[in-house]
Amino acid sequence: MQGIIEVVCGPMFSGKTEELIRRVRRCQIARQKVQIFKPIIDNRYHATDVVSHNSQSIEAVPVKDAFDLLQRVYDSTRVVAIDEVQFFDENILSVVTKLARRGCRVICAGLDQDYTGKPFGPMPTLLAIADTVNKVHAICTVCGEAASKTYRRPEVKNKNQVLVGETDSYEARCRAHFDYFNEEEELPLMEFLAKTLKVNNLATNV
Ligand code: ADP
Numbered sequence: 001m002q003g004i005i006e007v008v009c010g011p012m013f014s015g016k017t018e019e020l021i022r023r024v025r026r027c028q029i030a031r032q033k034v035q036i037f038k039p040i041i042d043n044r045y046h047a048t049d050v051v052s053h054n055s056q057s058i059e060a061v062p063v064k065d066a067f068d069l070l071q072r073v074y075d076s077t078r079v080v081a082i083d084e085v086q087f088f089d090e091n092i093l094s095v096v097t098k099l100a101r102r103g104c105r106v107i108c109a110g111l112d113q114d115y116t117g118k119p120f121g122p123m124p125t126l127l128a129i130a131d132t133v134n135k136v137h138a139i140c141t142v143c144g145e146a147a148s149k150t151y152r153r154p155e156v157k158n159k160n161q162v163l164v165g166e167t168d169s170y171e172a173r174c175r176a177h178f179d180y181f182n183e184e185e186e187l188p189l190m191e192f193l194a195k196t197l198k199v200n201n202l203a204t205n206v
């Protein structure tokens, strides 16, 4: 069997874990040897299960890092599924590449962006090297449109990129209802626009 790297990405509540579980179950029906992993950092619901927000679950092996994962893959394993892949460091890239080269089907699910809208951890490169990418959407909690962003509720004071939480801390939002003001990225753009408009004598209320 030829190896392949598949990625399912999107915001929280978009069905990434459901999709991972669906693909894994189909492999199990086909009697392929599957191993499922998740990083130890994600200890929501259950220490050793991958659990979706609608309570589907599948047994998984928690691993502390990418090399720990690699060491636990048996030679006979045909399919390796990894949930919450955004929490791994860059070493996950060489590990999934090695597994695919060995002939494994590697199914990765993870957040493409953090709560500020920035690409999450190894995801940009993982998306680039993947053979297939599925970007899935949740439902915006404000307007019901397709949501591609994860909004951290303003009452949550923790500003770390990693804060494991549920609907108490996060909501799925569309672009229009996300509006996270990222100073670092947007101030240079504002300055540029202000300057351009001034030069063209258009500046009124920038
Ligand atoms: P992910 O792994 O992407 O966070 P899950 O697969 O765990 O998502 O959960 C998807 C499920 O979450 C949906 O089938 C639905 O039951 C539930 N859900 C809760 N809030 C939302 C929302 N805002 N949009 C879509 N699904 C939601």
Ligand code: MG
Binding pocket: 016, 017, 018, 052, 083, 084
């Ligand atoms: Mg999930």
